[in-house]
Amino acid sequence: MNFFTRQFNTPSIRLYPLGDFHYGSRQCDVELVKQVLGQIEKDPIGYWVGMGDFIENAIIGSKSDMYTQLVPPREQIQAIADLLAPIQDKGLFLIGGNHEQRTHRLVGMDPSELLAEKLDLPFRGFSCLAFLQVRSKTPRGFKCYFHHNRGGGSSKGSKVNRLSALRLIVPDADAVFGAHVHDTSRTPVTWYDCTYDRVVPRYGCNYNIGSALTWNESYAEEKVYPPASPEFICVEFVGATSGRGDNRKQIFTVIRRDS
Numbered sequence: 001m002n003f004f005t006r007q008f009n010t011p012s013i014r015l016y017p018l019g020d021f022h023y024g025s026r027q028c029d030v031e032l033v034k035q036v037l038g039q040i041e042k043d044p045i046g047y048w049v050g051m052g053d054f055i056e057n058a059i060i061g062s063k064s065d066m067y068t069q070l071v072p073p074r075e076q077i078q079a080i081a082d083l084l085a086p087i088q089d090k091g092l093f094l095i096g097g098n099h100e101q102r103t104h105r106l107v108g109m110d111p112s113e114l115l116a117e118k119l120d121l122p123f124r125g126f127s128c129l130a131f132l133q134v135r136s137k138t139p140r141g142f143k144c145y146f147h148h149n150r151g152g153g154s155s156k157g158s159k160v161n162r163l164s165a166l167r168l169i170v171p172d173a174d175a176v177f178g179a180h181v182h183d184t185s186r187t188p189v190t191w192y193d194c195t196y197d198r199v200v201p202r203y204g205c206n207y208n209i210g211s212a213l214t215w216n217e218s219y220a221e222e223k224v225y226p227p228a229s230p231e232f233i234c235v236e237f238v239g240a241t242s243g244r245g246d247n248r249k250q251i252f253t254v255i256r257r258d259s
Helices: 030-042 073-090 098-107 111-119 156-167
Strands: 002-007 012-018 046-050 091-094 127-133 142-147 175-178 184-194 199-211 231-238 249-256
Touching (some): 002 091, 012 030, 012 199, 030 231, 046 111, 073 091, 073 111, 091 111, 091 127, 098 111, 142 156, 156 175, 156 184, 156 199, 184 231, 199 249
Parallel strands (some): 002 127, 012 046, 046 091, 142 175, 175 199
Antiparallel strands (some): 012 231, 127 142, 184 199, 199 231, 231 249
């Protein structure tokens, strides 16, 4: 696990976890991708994290069909770099996904790391624990864990359960973000910090971040998986407005393509 920290001079930030574009696939909703990136560009307190599978990266031996992807992997990387360039200064860091790992296993080169270099952003490997400090009445920031995740199954419940397993790695995280399952969800979590003289309740959330994939003629349709809606999430982290208790907030919204 790698670490990242950043202090912001605003009382809140909006975080857009981005991943699972699968650019190059026929099922990638490029217009949705452009809409989300445009929203980030216009958001004065908007920042993003790259969570893997930006590209389809269909190669020999992979489950993806290399003969139906629209452009080869090298062009996929450059296209994503071009799309992200206008919001490069709003990027925090990138982690890798399983589609990029296909190339890493074969030739030792990770397209996610290459993309990070093109954007001059940190690459944090498989996962990252980030401490995000906004302007607040208390020094308590937001501890966030990011992992591309794996498995998950096809049902809504299995996707949420797979996300819950990530929390076992950092059980006291304020927010846990997972990708890979091509679905969105928010699951609230409560735990207790115990001292010698009191018990303090703590609250956090687990988030599945969504994807840009449509269902028709996809791998999901072939395997009779239920369709997931192409959509992404945004989470606003709001610092404490008083020094009494933990009144920080996480405000969750879903971004769908404009009709």
